[in-house]
Amino acid sequence: MPKTRIIFSSDFHGSDVVWRKFLNSASMFNANVLLMGGDMTSKVMVPIVREPEGGYTANFLGKQVKISEEGLPDLKKQIRQHCYLPYVCSKAEVEKLSQDQEYVEKVFQDLEVEMVKDWLSLIPKKAPDAKVIIHPGNDDKFVLDDVLKSSPNVVFAEESVVYLDDRHEAACVGWSNPTPWHSPRECTEEQLLAKLETTISRLQSIATACFCFHVPPYNSTIDMAPKLDENLRPVYEGGRPAIIPVGSTSVRKVIEKYQPLLGLHGHIHESPGLVKIGRTQCVNPGSEYSEGILKAYIVELEGGKASRLQRLEG
Incomplete structure (x- = not known):
């Protein structure tokens, strides 16, 4: 054998x-x-917040990052390279994350899948x-x-x-x-x-x-x-x-x-x-x-x- x-x-x-x-x-x-x-x-999950006036912001590696639509794929790639899960969302969704633990678990679960x-x-x-x-x-x-x-x-x-x-x-x-x-x-x-x-x-x-x-x-x-x-x-x-x-x-x-x-x-x-x-x-x-x-x-x-x-x- x-x-x-x-x-x-x-x-x-x-x-x-x-x-x-x-x-x-x-x-x-x-x-x-x-x-x-x-x-x-x-x-770890990293929210990428969609701004009303356009573009996105994220708190990544201890810094506040602001990017355009064109920069979104690169930022998501960088976040994944650090073994984190990027989550593109609205300000309302970020607020919900801070208040609703069940919602946090659901979002995290969806990102993991x-x-x-x-x-x-x-x-x-x-x-x-x-x-x-x-x-x-x-x-x-x-x-x-x-x-x-x-x-x-x-x-x-x-x-x-x-x-x-x-x-x-x-x-x-x-x-x-x-x-x-x-x-x-x-x-x-x-x-x-x-x-x-x-x-x-x-x-x-x-x-x-x-x-x-x-x-x-x-x-x-x-x-x-x-x-x-x-x-x-x-x-x-x-x-x-x-x-x-x-x-x-x-x-x-x-x-x-x-x-x-x-x-x-x-x-x-x-x-x-x-x-x-x-x-x-x-x-x-x-x-x-x-x-x-x-x-x-x-x-x-x-x-x-x-x-x-x-x-x-x-």
């Missing part, structure tokens, strides 16, 4: 640059599979021969599930098992344990454990499978992040930011229990690396999406084994 080469990455958070690099990596590295492990969408559809439309051109597998992460809203499911260009994999090739499977779960950010897909450790166990039960062969769980295992060196206080500010100890493990005890529990071939994780941007838990090699590529850097792992599977795990960055 020939090798299956996978490019695994995660946590793009609206970076058009990183998404394009991810798609281009399929042909660059002759990959059979592109596996995106969640957190696709942006965290538009962005993901744009991304998916690039796949046939940039990665026509690769199987593209995507599962959401804890930051991704549920409305995106239908967008991914309806696309002929991707395999949607959330709380489900997908085949990487004829022999190797991936059990995919994008939910996380509780975070300070109260994101859409987070739950208690008990609830997460139930989701993991249900998904794992669908595997045909755990020994040759990958656990593609967005959150890394607890206290594994690939889950280290700054400790925050109740105001979400870093806690300092001894004059330095305190760093603590924030991964999932449930994810660690099922890895220790079942010992799959690989654990493919993301979620904690500042904690890339590889660690072994028993026989299972677990990786987190990390993320520097705001810098336009693709951080990934090249994974080669052959004969029920991982013959290659190589970090990719650029």
